[in-house]
Amino acid sequence: MALVMFDYDGVIVDSLDVFISRFSQACLENGFQGINEPKDVISLFEGNVYETMISRGITESTIDKILKRYELLQNEQLTHLELFNGIGKALNKIAEKHHVYVITSNLSEATKQILNSNGIDCFKDVIGAEKEKSKIKKILSVISLYPGIPAYYVGDTKGDMIEGKHAGTKTIGVTWGWHTPEKINEGNPDFLVNSPEELADFLVRV
Numbered sequence: 001m002a003l004v005m006f007d008y009d010g011v012i013v014d015s016l017d018v019f020i021s022r023f024s025q026a027c028l029e030n031g032f033q034g035i036n037e038p039k040d041v042i043s044l045f046e047g048n049v050y051e052t053m054i055s056r057g058i059t060e061s062t063i064d065k066i067l068k069r070y071e072l073l074q075n076e077q078l079t080h081l082e083l084f085n086g087i088g089k090a091l092n093k094i095a096e097k098h099h100v101y102v103i104t105s106n107l108s109e110a111t112k113q114i115l116n117s118n119g120i121d122c123f124k125d126v127i128g129a130e131k132e133k134s135k136i137k138k139i140l141s142v143i144s145l146y147p148g149i150p151a152y153y154v155g156d157t158k159g160d161m162i163e164g165k166h167a168g169t170k171t172i173g174v175t176w177g178w179h180t181p182e183k184i185n186e187g188n189p190d191f192l193v194n195s196p197e198e199l200a201d202f203l204v205r206v
């Protein structure tokens with residue numbers, strides 16, 4: 001048995017269009033001007049999204065305001081959000097063998113709502129941005145609940161690979177999400193998979 005932690009946007013839910021339009025709107029409304037085009041959003045995820053924003057002069061309290069506004073805007077769009085094909089089945093298969101968690105820079109409630117409305121109830125918990133901004137700290141806190149078992153972080157961005165590795169997990173990059181395989185490879189993933197089926201087949205064998 002292993003501990004398998006999943007990123008949410010771009011791994012489970014196909015949310016890039018909603019994220020680009022609504023997150024950039026929330027940023028603009030709160031005075032953060034740097035996010036106008038899809039590539040600006042994508043580049044935030046080359047590291048920890050919130051650390052990148054702080055390094056560009058945004059305060060933590062403004063980030064919290066952006067998140068609150070994004071929560072409302074995202075909620076208006078929930079019916080437009082769909083899971084990637086095959087991911088529900090893959091998650092259920094993985095959860096039969098392993099402890100599974102979501103560690104996301106999105107907010108927990110919206111994440112839970114989408115998972116529930118798609119019949120996904122296999123996760124032990126969803127740890128979102130309102131609890132902590134660093135994925136490294138969140139991953140470490142879950143690992144501390146399961147000492148001595150192998151831990152994996154599954155993500156679709158270079159930043160996910162960097163934070164997962166920093167927290168001591170094996171990292172699995174998925175190629176159906178926000179970053180290209182080339183960009184994910186810059187974060188040195190331990191494994192790269194091309195479909196939810198391949199992900200499940202790999203994880204049921206560890």
Ligand SMILES: O=C(O)COP(=O)(O)O
Binds near residue numbers: 010104156157
């Ligand atoms: O792909 C990413 O890293 C962003 O996804 P997240 O919002 O679930 O953290």
